[in-house]
Structures are given as C-alpha cells and as structure tokens.
Amino acid sequence: MQQCQICGKKQANVHLKQVLDGETLELFLCEDCAEKGGLRVDPGLGMAEFVLGLTSAKDNKEKRRREEDISCPSCHMRRADFKKTSRLGCPGCYDAFAADLAPMLAEMHRGVVHVGKSPRGAPCREDIGALRKALAAAVAAQNFEEAARLRDLIRAATAGGAEAGAVSK
C-alpha cells in the first residue's frame, strides 16, 4: 500500500501526475493533504505550487485564491464577473483565475501550453523548459528550498503581461 508522500502517515489515494517537457512527475497523497494543498493545475508550476503550498506558510495566500470572492489584483474583475461573461478583464486575470481557467483551456484547446510565435524580447521557451525540468527534479527530490527558488525564476520569466501590476482602466 502506498503511503502519502507528504504526511507519510495516511494511505495515499490521490495520484497526481504531470508531464513536464516529456518527463513525468508523480505524487501520491492522502485525501487530507490533497485538500489542504488545493489542487491547482497550472502547466509548469501546478505540482510544485501544490507541494510548496503545503510546505511553506507564505504560500497560504495561494489557497485563498480558490475562494469565491477572489478578484484580479490588476483590474479588479471579480470571479463572478468572469463567470458571467466568460471574458477576462486584463492579461493579469489569467493568473488571478488560473484555477478556473485550467479546466476550461484543457477542454477548448488541443494543448495547454503555448507553442508558436512569441513577441519581441519574450523569454525563450528553451530557457524556461530547462528551469521547469530542474523544478520537477527538485520537487521529486523534495528539495523544497531549491524548488521555491526555481519556481520564482519561472514566475519572473513567465510573468509577461500577467503581472499583478497596475492596470489602467
């Protein structure tokens, strides 16, 4: 019987699997730990976010994002506005409503990660790919300090337009 990889106590009956750049990352969790982490699917960061959410207190904010009254820090669109119109308020909304968007995008599109043209000066996909691989490895090795550092690097690199900055309205 598989034990929960987080608490190491209870029986793992949640199986998380994520493929990052061809590498499969797996986690076995008990239901309690899974719920505590709040399963967030975010390509490239999902599982690391989840694990780090459990292990670092400063990420507790992440969990609150799942609550009903979240709104976009950049444009102040509320989750209810988005649900009503199915239109986002600003580029930053993709971060704010990531949890709602992930299953929608998976349903609508053939993939969940962008492939194709990028604007001038956009971070190179290859660099980010390497960072993601390193992140996956760090999580697998339960080296959460390193994982957190890599996560922040990826965040910084992928922020383009989706930063929580001031949005002019």
Add this chain to the structure above:
Amino acid sequence: MIVNDLVKHQNPWLSLGRETGIVVSSRVRLARNLKDRAFPGWAGEKECDRLCKEVADACGKVGRLSGAVVLDMAGLDELERELLKERRLISSEFADRRGGSALILSADERIAIMVNEEDHLRLQAIAPGLCLEETWREIDAVDSEIDRHLNYAYSPTLGYLTACPTNVGTGLRASVMVHLAGLRLTGDFDRVMKGLTRLNLAVRGLFGEGSEAFGGMVQVSNQSTLGESEQAILARLLGIVQDLIVHERNARARLMEKSRIVALDQVSRALAILKHAMLISSMEAVELLSILRLGADLKLVDGISEAGINELLLVTQPGHLQMRLGRKLDSKERDRMRAEFVAGRLRHVEIAEQRG
C-alpha cells in the same frame, strides 16, 4: 467619404485571383492585446480612446500599412458599418461599436485591423482562393512590425493573452470560405457538415457567426488556438479543406454524370428567377446566385464568370445596395432594386447547353 468609395471598388478578395471554383476566399486573423492594459470590454471609454491612438500611431510606422486609412467607428453611419461588415472587413460585434474603436484598413483592403473589438487588436489578412499560407505570411509580417512599437501581453506558457480564453495561445483563427453547392444538390451536405463539427472545426455561413449556410456557402475555421503552432493549425485546416474540395468535386462530377438534367434544371430555374423576378430578398439572391455559380463552374451557363457572380453576391447585400443608391431603403424597396439590378447584370447570361 472613404467608406463610400469602397462601394465603387471591386472587392479584391471576391473578384480576382486563383479561381478554384470551390474556395471563395481565405482569411487569417490574429488576436493581440497590450501588456498591463484592461481588455476593451472591461476598460473605460477614455482608456479605449487612448489605446486607439497608440495603436494607430504604431500602425502608422508599419511599412505595409502606408496608405492605410484609420476609420473612427464613432464617425460611421449605419450604412457604412453594414458595408464594411458585408465586405468582411469588420465583425458584427464590431459594427455595433461606437466610440473608442477604430478600423485600420490597408489601401488594397487585404489587411484590416479592428482596434478595440473584443481584443485590443484583431489583425486580419484576406485574399481570394485557397491561400492560407500566403495570408498567414502577410499578417505575420504586419504583426511582427507592430510588435516593434507596442508591448504585447504574452505569457510563455499561455502565449498571447486574449479577452476570451478561446483565443489564447497563438490568437490565430484561420478561415476558408467554401462553396459546397454540389454537395447540396446531391443531398450530402448535412452529412459533410456533421463530419466537420466532429473534427472540432467551427462552421459558419457566408456572413459570419450565427449565419446560416445559405447557398452552401460555408466558412470553416480552426477552434483550438493553444498547444499547436501556427503552422500546425494552418496545415490541419488546409488538409480538411482539401478533403472538402475533393468531396465537392466528386459531387459535381456525379451530378454531371448521373443527373445532368437535374443540374441543368436547377441552374435554368435559378437563372430564370434572377432574370425575371420583380422582388428578390437577399437570402433568395444568395441561394440563386449560388446555383448559378455552380452552373458557371460546370460550364452550364454562358456570359458570366464565377468572379462576376462572386461580385454579385456581394453587391446585392443590403448595405452595398443602399450605398450604391446613396440612401436608406425599406426592405420592399431593397428587394425591388435588387431584382432590377440583378436582371440588368444577367441580361446577356444564357444557358449554354441544349436540353437533352
């Protein structure tokens, strides 16, 4: 007025170019937004105005857009909007926009940029015949040039960020307008349409979203924009369109082999009504001209080319008809003018073959 001038021009994407008989036109559209700015539907009017100016300034620096006109949507009357919509230069949604949005239109009408439609920029290239690769290259180049002067909202994981998640990623919507009149006459049309929706493609009629497939005129476009490169999206669509062409060609060949008299009958009836009716609605015009277009492809009619019929399909639309006459007409007057106009154009068109 510039829009008024359009009515005097032949629409380049309907009238010239490679005549496949089946593919009317190809269009590639890109959705783009500016970094850290609220999307048009969520931004205030002042912000929309400001953004319009920024985009117009940036487009002014783009070589391919030299000689382009910038049309402030607030300054256009109902007829002008209708005309632009019928020429497929703006969407129905955009036609209803007032202040804070603009259309940037290249002199040759091949490039149209809607500013503050659902996204900050909707760039389209449209051309006659089957030319997805060419229209993509054209709009890709314009997009890259604009990118030098504006900061696009982009995430390496999700690509170009758009107001609606259905467009995120490449922001690319490629469409091909096909004329499936043969499949309609053989009765295979519905089956083929069902197959298309199963392939996860959007299928629409001649006049965009929500319009019916009058006359077997169908616009096929990709739905997925995320997870595949532009090239992959275009290649998939092209493959499907080529299949459709084969189906339609086969249907036309079957018609000529097995039911030549039926085809001839349909075309003769369409021509007779078009030449002699006193009132023709725009819907009826599309249906009948579509059959005539099939007749021209099958060499059953003399005196008009497919390009000529393409043009008639456009200029018999309400906006074009009224613009030509320079005033608003009620629907009865329109039907009368349409019938008169069509009869005049088709005066010398005859059935080519002896009945037999």
